[in-house]
Amino acid sequence: MENNPHTKSDSHLERILRSGQFAVTAELGPPRGADRSVIEKKAEMLKGYGDAFNITDCQTSVVRMSSIAAGRIVIDAGIEPIIQMTCRDRNRIAMQSDLLGAAALGAKNVLCLTGDHQKFGDHPMAKGVFDLDSIQLIQMVKVLRDDKKFQCGQELKDCEPRFFIGAAENPFADPFQFRAIRLAKKIAAGADFIQTQIIYNVEKFRKWMKIVVDMGLHEKTFILAGVAPLKSKGMARHMKHNVPGMDVPEKIIDRMTAAAEVKKGKEEGIKICLEVIEQVRGMKGVAGVHIMAVEWEEAVSEIVQRARLYPRPTL
Amino acid sequence: MIVAGSKPFQEIEEMLSGFRKVCVMGCGSCVTICHTGGEKQVTELAAQLRLSAKLKGKQREVKEASILRQCEWEFIKDTGEDVQDCDAILSIACGIGVQYLAERYPKIRVFPGVNTTFMGGPTKQGVFWERCAGCGDCLIGTTGGLCPVSRCAKSLLNGPCGGSQNGKCEVSQETPCIWHKIYDQLDTQQLLATMEDIVPPKDWSAGAENHPRKMVLDHLVMKK
Numbered sequence: 238m239e240n241n242p243h244t245k246s247d248s249h250l251e252r253i254l255r256s257g258q259f260a261v262t263a264e265l266g267p268p269r270g271a272d273r274s275v276i277e278k279k280a281e282m283l284k285g286y287g288d289a290f291n292i293t294d295c296q297t298s299v300v301r302m303s304s305i306a307a308g309r310i311v312i313d314a315g316i317e318p319i320i321q322m323t324c325r326d327r328n329r330i331a332m333q334s335d336l337l338g339a340a341a342l343g344a345k346n347v348l349c350l351t352g353d354h355q356k357f358g359d360h361p362m363a364k365g366v367f368d369l370d371s372i373q374l375i376q377m378v379k380v381l382r383d384d385k386k387f388q389c390g391q392e393l394k395d396c397e398p399r400f401f402i403g404a405a406e407n408p409f410a411d412p413f414q415f416r417a418i419r420l421a422k423k424i425a426a427g428a429d430f431i432q433t434q435i436i437y438n439v440e441k442f443r444k445w446m447k448i449v450v451d452m453g454l455h456e457k458t459f460i461l462a463g464v465a466p467l468k469s470k471g472m473a474r475h476m477k478h479n480v481p482g483m484d485v486p487e488k489i490i491d492r493m494t495a496a497a498e499v500k501k502g503k504e505e506g507i508k509i510c511l512e513v514i515e516q517v518r519g520m521k522g523v524a525g526v527h528i529m530a531v532e533w534e535e536a537v538s539e540i541v542q543r544a545r546l547y548p549r550p551t552l
Numbered sequence: 553m554i555v556a557g558s559k560p561f562q563e564i565e566e567m568l569s570g571f572r573k574v575c576v577m578g579c580g581s582c583v584t585i586c587h588t589g590g591e592k593q594v595t596e597l598a599a600q601l602r603l604s605a606k607l608k609g610k611q612r613e614v615k616e617a618s619i620l621r622q623c624e625w626e627f628i629k630d631t632g633e634d635v636q637d638c639d640a641i642l643s644i645a646c647g648i649g650v651q652y653l654a655e656r657y658p659k660i661r662v663f664p665g666v667n668t669t670f671m672g673g674p675t676k677q678g679v680f681w682e683r684c685a686g687c688g689d690c691l692i693g694t695t696g697g698l699c700p701v702s703r704c705a706k707s708l709l710n711g712p713c714g715g716s717q718n719g720k721c722e723v724s725q726e727t728p729c730i731w732h733k734i735y736d737q738l739d740t741q742q743l744l745a746t747m748e749d750i751v752p753p754k755d756w757s758a759g760a761e762n763h764p765r766k767m768v769l770d771h772l773v774m775k776k
Binding site: 356365371407482 | 705706708710711712714715717719723729732735736747751752753756
């Protein structure tokens with residue numbers, strides 16, 4: 238903040254984006270246990286290959302180590318976390334409490350999500366909370382930061398949490414025409430940066446980006462295009478048929494199937510990912526990429542290097 | 553209406569094991585319409601209970617009764633003859649009826665024969681869908697008359713989540729995405745611009761999260 242009066246937080250990711258450099262973020266999934274060394278190893282593997290790293294919050298509604306606790310371990314390991322926070326498991330009291338705690342532990346980025354429905358996880362019988370939706374969460378974080386007020390309107394007399402506020406958007410969900418409007422709502426609520434759903438259908442993403450640029454939304458927020466390397470034809474099919482809101486075109490499935498026959502699935506997956514990065518990088522309004530190598534963090538360094546996004550800039 | 557589904561017979565048998573004189577009590581309102589708690593179901597369930605006792609060689613007398621509304625004191629206060637000498641009542645009314653009977657007959661064990669599930673209605677013969685969450689602060693005037701609180705899996709208020717595809721909810725392919733329907737409805741009514749407004753966090757204090765709720769109609773309350 239002291240270095241740059243125009244930043245809203247002390248986030249490294251924010252400084253990279255505001256400096257106009259193409260940003261790289263990637264995902265780091267906390268373990269299903271209490272072993273901090275798992276995170277330390279992943280952090281070591283990812284260090285230097287991105288500007289900040291998403292720490293997922295019980296992704297796919299499966300119990301994992303807290304994203305805030307894991308985020309602190311990541312800070313200790315010398316990299317910057319983006320704390321994911323879902324509305325699924327907490328009401329507004331718990332969320333604000335966690336936001337204060339995360340800030341006190343040194344978190345500078347928070348990604349606001351509604352969250353996957355609990356039905357998909359390991360506790361489908363759990364009571365989902367959904368007191369707020371993601372847009373209301375974004376607004377709550379912004380009001381805490383900029384107006385120093387809790388959601389109830391009471392003044393925050395102590396130190397306010399200064400987060401760089403992130404949100405997600407899925408250009409591939411329906412109704413398509415509403416997707417850019419939804420992005421506009423997230424920006425109006427206070428989203429400083431956006432990470433999109435994984436892109437396999439580049440043409441549909443291009444159409445969405447055109448609407449976004451025509452609305453001038455790319456000038457109000459930083460849009461990071463979501464990408465992910467496929468590991469196998471099975472994963473491609475699973476993504477197409479079982480992951481809500483995913484759009485995997487048939488030609489991608491065909492390529493992964495052909496590669497599987499010569500036992501080169503992983504290679505082809507990385508190749509497709511690099512092609513997507515190359516294409517989205519040239520699109521107006523795309524400020525960076527977000528790499529979601531779910532449980533395949535090893536792939537990130539290769540992708541970042543081969544995409545000529547390495548070394549990452551230092552500021 | 554209130555929709556209730558029959559409990560599995562085995563669960564009912566377990567609840568009633570050890571009771572020799574049981575009255576199955578039906579209700580002529582919502583549960584009659586959803587075919588789980590009316591007079592016909594009383595007859596069927598009573599016959600099933602008698603038969604099962606006979607097959608197991610157990611002594612069990614099963615009486616049958618049904619009243620128009622188990623959820624109103626005026627209707628249940630005169631049920632005495634049917635149930636007074638029973639040692640258990642199996643109510644197949646909604647949870648309100650079961651509780652009214654439990655209060656009316658404090659010395660008799662009262663058991664629920666149905667699972668009270670939601671407020672909804674039939675969309676076709678034999679198929680019932682939730683339509684209202686009783687949130688106490690109805691907003692469907694702004695959402696094309698369709699309720700996102702009860703019909704969206706995440707009760708979202710600002711439009712569909714990122715999982716809606718082909719008009720279906722991410723949670724189940726057979727569930728319509730209510731926000732897609734709201735979008736289409738508002739489009740038809742040329743009110744799409746309203747979906748650009750940010751809906752603030754909802755006041756849930758009048759809703760089911762804050763038990764127990766009460767409504768008072770002052771003009772009807774008898775003054776002493």
